[in-house]
Amino acid sequence: MKIAVGGMLHETNTFAPTRANLDAFVKGGGWPSIQYGEPLFDAVAGANLPVAGAIDALRAARHDIVPLAWAAASPSAQVTREAFEIIVGNLIERLQQALPVDGVYLDLHGAMVCEHVDDGEGEILARVRRVVGAKVPVVASLDLHANVTRRMVQMADALTIYRTYPHVDMAATGARAATRLMSIVQEARFPAKAFHVFDYLTPLPSQCTFMEPAKGLYELLERIERDCDVWLDLAPCFPMADFAECQMTAVCYAPDERVAREALAGLVKAVEDAEPKFALTLWTPADAVAHAARHGAPGAPVVLADTQDNPGAGGNGDTTGLLAAMIAARAPESVLGLLIDPSSASRAHAIGLGGAGDFSLGATSGVAGHEPVTGRFVVERLADGRFTCTGPMFKGFRMNLGPMALLREERSGVRVVLASVKCQAADQEMFRHVGMEPIRQRMVAVKSSVHFRADFQPIAREVLVVRSPGPALADPADFPWKHLRPGLRLRPLGPAFEAPASIG
Numbered sequence: 316m317k318i319a320v321g322g323m324l325h326e327t328n329t330f331a332p333t334r335a336n337l338d339a340f341v342k343g344g345g346w347p348s349i350q351y352g353e354p355l356f357d358a359v360a361g362a363n364l365p366v367a368g369a370i371d372a373l374r375a376a377r378h379d380i381v382p383l384a385w386a387a388a389s390p391s392a393q394v395t396r397e398a399f400e401i402i403v404g405n406l407i408e409r410l411q412q413a414l415p416v417d418g419v420y421l422d423l424h425g426a427m428v429c430e431h432v433d434d435g436e437g438e439i440l441a442r443v444r445r446v447v448g449a450k451v452p453v454v455a456s457l458d459l460h461a462n463v464t465r466r467m468v469q470m471a472d473a474l475t476i477y478r479t480y481p482h483v484d485m486a487a488t489g490a491r492a493a494t495r496l497m498s499i500v501q502e503a504r505f506p507a508k509a510f511h512v513f514d515y516l517t518p519l520p521s522q523c524t525f526m527e528p529a530k531g532l533y534e535l536l537e538r539i540e541r542d543c544d545v546w547l548d549l550a551p552c553f554p555m556a557d558f559a560e561c562q563m564t565a566v567c568y569a570p571d572e573r574v575a576r577e578a579l580a581g582l583v584k585a586v587e588d589a590e591p592k593f594a595l596t597l598w599t600p601a602d603a604v605a606h607a608a609r610h611g612a613p614g615a616p617v618v619l620a621d622t623q624d625n626p627g628a629g630g631n632g633d634t635t636g637l638l639a640a641m642i643a644a645r646a647p648e649s650v651l652g653l654l655i656d657p658s659s660a661s662r663a664h665a666i667g668l669g670g671a672g673d674f675s676l677g678a679t680s681g682v683a684g685h686e687p688v689t690g691r692f693v694v695e696r697l698a699d700g701r702f703t704c705t706g707p708m709f710k711g712f713r714m715n716l717g718p719m720a721l722l723r724e725e726r727s728g729v730r731v732v733l734a735s736v737k738c739q740a741a742d743q744e745m746f747r748h749v750g751m752e753p754i755r756q757r758m759v760a761v762k763s764s765v766h767f768r769a770d771f772q773p774i775a776r777e778v779l780v781v782r783s784p785g786p787a788l789a790d791p792a793d794f795p796w797k798h799l800r801p802g803l804r805l806r807p808l809g810p811a812f813e814a815p816a817s818i819g
Contacts, residue, residue: 321383322422328629344389365489425461437466481769600640624785636783652732663720706770
């Protein structure tokens with residue numbers, strides 16, 4: 316077979332302070348930078364990425380692979396029109412040049428909102444479909460946080476979605492998508508589809524598949540898939556994108572529509588029954604720090620998730636509410652990372668190793684309700700930000716986070732890891748790169764919602780989810796929604812959305 320491969324990934328928090336321009340995709344923010352054509356292969360080789368898994372599966376089957384364009388950027392507000400049109404335009408142009416092809420695999424996120432189109436992935440799939448026509452299979456892999464739209468289901472012949480959060484199965488999902496694509500081509504038969512939209516949103520941290528109810532729901536999904544011989548997937552959604560199809564969904568593919576509908580029905584009932592179990596417990600910064608100081612210990616730290624400033628959900632990683640609480644409590648043997656503050660990192664490098672100086676840390680993006688942390692800090696370590704991740708989710712990712720530094724606040728002893736490029740703290744190498752071994756601390760605060768659990772939960776005595784200032788609100792009902800589907804419950808068993816009178 317001759318299979319075209321490409322993709323574009325962005326998770327859009329429409330309430331975030333910064334949009335994703337072309338430079339955001341060039342830098343990647345922890346992901347590989349934009350790739351066009353053959354360089355794609357080397358850029359993603361060995362990484363836990365869907366496109367890497369798909370390429371490996373297609374190569375193992377000895378098919379010809381045509382690399383198109385691939386790009387990813389850290390979550391933020393909307394993707395700019397320019398960035399979308401340049402990247403997707405290049406992908407489409409290369410696809411046209413590659414014709415004829417036997418199939419197309421796309422590595423997509425599923426929650427991309429652009430300045431000029433709400434359903435970014437639906438638009439990409441529609442443009443690809445116009446090029447290849449109705450008879451060429453198009454299959455895409457999606458993030459677990461996809462807001463799957465009817466247009467996406469219509470334009471793709473199959474959608475395959477991650478089943479773990481933290482996303483340790485990204486490469487495996489890409490391989491599964493490629494296998495489905497090869498199956499459709501070989502059998503020369505397109506599967507029937509069944510699609511369901513649920514009526515409530517779930518908080519991002521409670522979607523973690525290490526815990527119930529998500530853990531049990533995905534176990535059930537796989538049992539139904541095996542027992543009914545179908546392709547079944549669930550997307551709990553990304554509850555921070557203000558458009559009409561921000562929603563939890565499930566999709567099933569089978570030889571005929573009746574089988575697809577019946578298999579899907581079992582999962583739908585379980586998800587509906589699980590609604591109250593998705594409720595979320597949140598800690599204040601002061602309570603979380605006090606608890607961690609009492610119960611954490613070197614060898615078994617308490618890990619604090621600074622979820623509302625998670626760069627993986629649209630935060631800029633620069634709010635200081637939790638850091639301020641740690642310093643105020645003079646929390647012993649504690650560290651926070653990554654605080655994204657390029658000017659402070661540059662100042663640390665100018666001061667030099669072992670030096671001390673007055674710093675004004677964080678609060679660079681203007682998020683309401685917080686101020687910089689000011690004080691005198693000692694520069695304990697410096698680094699260039701270039702390293703390779705080793706944890707289960709980001710394994711093989713080659714990071715370039717710009718100048719980094721480990722600072723220690725003189726009075727409290729609290730340490731903070733600075734970085735210059737936005738990336739959520741989901742891998743212990745991000746701390747080790749500046750000489751900080753997380754397991755030796757009493758408490759470790761991470762700017763992440765759930766992805767950190769893959770690498771940090773095994774060393775943690777316990778994990779606390781902290782509500783501190785930031786744009787990635789942990790409770791979806793707290794957002795000032797304007798464009799959701801009327802009647803959608805804004806949290807499990809919570810209030811239903813009603814469109815503002817001025818919106819209609």
